Amino acid sequence: MDKLHEIVEGLNLENNLTIEEMPDIDLYMDQVIQLFESKFARSKRNEDEKILTKTMINNYAKGKLFFPIKNKKYSKEHLILIGLIYQMKGALSIKDIKIALDQLNDKVSKDEISLEEFYRSYLHLSQNNQKQFMGIIEENTQEVERQVSLFEDKDNDYLEKLLLATTFVNMSNYYRRAAEKMIDEINKEQETE
Template sequence: MKRMEELAENLHLNSHLSLEEIPDLNLYMDQVIQLFERKFADTKRNEDDKVLTKTMINNYAKGKLFFPVENKKYTREHLILISMIYQMKGALSINDVKTTLDRLNEKVTNDGLELKALYQRYLQLIGNNAEKLKEDIRDHYYEVNQEVETLEDKDAEYLEQLLLIATFTNMSNDYRRAAEKMVDELGNHQ
């Protein structure tokens, strides 16, 4: 069980860009990249991986995933959107992320939606989800451990890891498919 506690801790589930960490002043692209690299460094699978690059940001801008930048500077609202893009792109295609954010960008630029308040609620929800995930990891470990014990195989540790990996990927796929269905609904309403 200790291994599952370590796994949950090593996921860095609370690695999110908080509003307090977003400067009040507008940032140039290099500053945005540095901020994200520092904040999300622990979430990278490999040390050489990049959290955010100039190419990524330029592609997000060209793809209209966020409203236009003025004078090559990114506002707090841009950083919030880039943070949301960063989280979503791990599970959704860039087109799905764009579909999801299109109306939000419109509401921010045309309707004056207070993006900071929405983002604060988003952070609260993902904080709650992190706690639920830790519980789920423990529960799955217990369940898998019980199943592996019935197999009476000398390679029980491997079989346990195999079943946990298969369980986690299945759940991930189920959540991704649920999100994609919701994106499709958004796309049908635009």
């Protein structure tokens, strides 16, 4: 499939907010939104899509997805948590994200963990995932081309795109379901404490 390389490049997989891109000063909500909009603009599917809105941030705060802000300002730790929420919300429910982040928020509030160190680990793993993803894309593309070559239909380009799309959805569902099971385990452990 000719355009696949172009499509994958357009995903901007490396698009994570790094620690170095986060200011050392606390930000007001509008500044947080502006930071996320500028960083993730290339990841949007279309121009109308919003990366982050006041309503989203307020809902995250009301839902206690991150520890309370001070003086209407968001710290670097808040930016890290909002970044994690942004990445997770594509696959998980807000309820699952809250369960996943509850203990982390608690540990950060008690100074039991460095959120920056945790986030650096996340970014490192994210880079590894990108490399693995590229290999999986290549493997799936080759297998789809092999499967489509068996068809008598002459619209191979369409069939390749459709089979790749269904394969990607299938893999996405596997990963989402595995993440949900992991969240269920976290929830069980929290309930027994």
